[in-house]
Amino acid sequence: AIAYAFQPILSSRTGDVVGYEALMRPRSKILSSPLDILRMARAQSKLADVERLTWFRALEVFQTLPDKPEGCLIFVNSIASQRLSPADLERFDAAYGALLPQIVMELTEDEEMDVEATRIKKQRSERLHMHMAIDDFGTGYSNDSVLLNVEPDFVKVDITIVRGIDQDKTRQAMFRNLVSLCHSMRALVVAEGVE
Numbered sequence: 001a002i003a004y005a006f007q008p009i010l011s012s013r014t015g016d017v018v019g020y021e022a023l024m025r026p027r028s029k030i031l032s033s034p035l036d037i038l039r040m041a042r043a044q045s046k047l048a049d050v051e052r053l054t055w056f057r058a059l060e061v062f063q064t065l066p067d068k069p070e071g072c073l074i075f076v077n078s079i080a081s082q083r084l085s086p087a088d089l090e091r092f093d094a095a096y097g098a099l100l101p102q103i104v105m106e107l108t109e110d111e112e113m114d115v116e117a118t119r120i121k122k123q124r125s126e127r128l129h130m131h132m133a134i135d136d137f138g139t140g141y142s143n144d145s146v147l148l149n150v151e152p153d154f155v156k157v158d159i160t161i162v163r164g165i166d167q168d169k170t171r172q173a174m175f176r177n178l179v180s181l182c183h184s185m186r187a188l189v190v191a192e193g194v195e
Helices: 034-043 047-063 086-102 115-127 144-150 169-184
Strands: 002-010 017-026 073-078 103-107 131-137 154-157 188-191
Touching: 002 047, 017 034, 017 047, 034 047, 047 073, 047 086, 073 086, 073 131, 086 103, 103 115, 103 154, 115 131, 115 144, 131 144, 154 169, 169 188
Parallel strands: 017 073, 073 103, 103 131, 131 154, 154 188
Antiparallel strands: 002 017
């Protein structure tokens, strides 16, 4: 079985919670991390099932989250090579339509981006006033070309760039350049691992 935990995302300006990231948590001794689940799903050609489960279950649990600020964002991972079927989208919109403007679709870095799936996700996001994010920028398949093709609302900088940044001038320069680029694209930067 799979559970979802919610990690708060804070504004560096105010310290207020502006959103939550839905984090998949396996409840299995055999599959101990989300990467294990993705590896198994990939091997069994079941990534579409993981995508569907993530979207429906994460939003179901998010609705029950106590004390969340009104209108806060919900960041949901989306496998870059997968998309929900038209029937799934219809069912999802019927169940969670009121939350669509609060949803941030995070394109994960573990799978190479499927151009057609990404195009459809981007069109859907624009049409329904959802947001898009690139997850773990700086690792895997998250790179400058993805940034240019997706034109996200949020760029989540991987913890490997953030960790130790206070003592590493190269990381500081890289982060400054990325922040400058993102701001020129009107994208907000989320730094992972600041806690």
